[in-house]
C-alpha cells in the first residue's frame with residue numbers, strides 16, 4: 001500500500017515498486033490524499049479559463065491511467081493541497097483502509113522536506129494512522145492492523161530532506177511500465193527525464209553494491225529496523 005500526498009507522487013517515487021509487486025500478483029493500493037491540484041499542476045493552471053474542479057478532474061484521470069499501467073488500484077481522499085490540512089475524517093478513513101486491506105508494507109514520503117510541506121505531513125499522517133489502526137481501543141471490535149514495515153520513498157532533493165537510501169529495489173524488469181506511467185503525467189513533462197536519471201543512478205549504485213546486474217533502481221529509507229535471522 002502506498003500513501004501519496006498528491007496524485008502523481010506515487011508514479012515518480014514508487015512506480016517501480018508498485019509495478020514490480022503487481023507483476024508478482026500482489027494487490028497494490030495507492031491512497032492519494034489530494035490530486036496535487038494547487039501545488040503540482042502548474043502547466044494546467046497556465047491554460048486560460050482553468051478552474052480548480054477541472055484541474056482536479058484532469059489530475060485524477062492521469063492518476064487513474066498511471067495506476068492502471070502500473071497495476072494498482074487507487075483511492076482518492078480529496079483532502080486538498082497547498083496547504084494540505086488533514087483532519088479526523090481523513091484519519092478515520094485511512095485507519096479503516098489499513099484495517100480493511102491489512103497491507104504487508106507501506107510506502108510513503110520522507111519525514112522531512114524543506115521544499116514541500118505536504119509530503120512530510122503525508123508521511124506523518126500515514127504513520128499516525130498506522131499506529132491508530134493498531135490500537136485495540138480505537139473503534140473496538142474490528143480487526144486491528146499488524147505491524148507492516150514502512151518504507152520512505154526518495155524525495156526530490158534527498159540531501160536536503162535528511163533521507164538516505166537504505167534499500168535499493170531492482171526495478172529493471174518493470175522499468176518500461178514505470179516510464180509509460182511517467183508519460184501519462186502530461187502536466188509534469190519536465191520530470192520525466194529527471195526521474196529516469198534518478199532510476200539510472202540508483203540502478204548503477206544497486207549494481208555496484210551486491211554486484212548485481214541491474215539497470216534501473218528505486219531507493220527507499222527504512223523507518224523500523226529489519227527483523228531477520230540472517231546477516232545478508
Ligand SMILES: [Zn+2]
Pocket residue numbers: 005006009036040119
Ligand atoms: Zn507531491
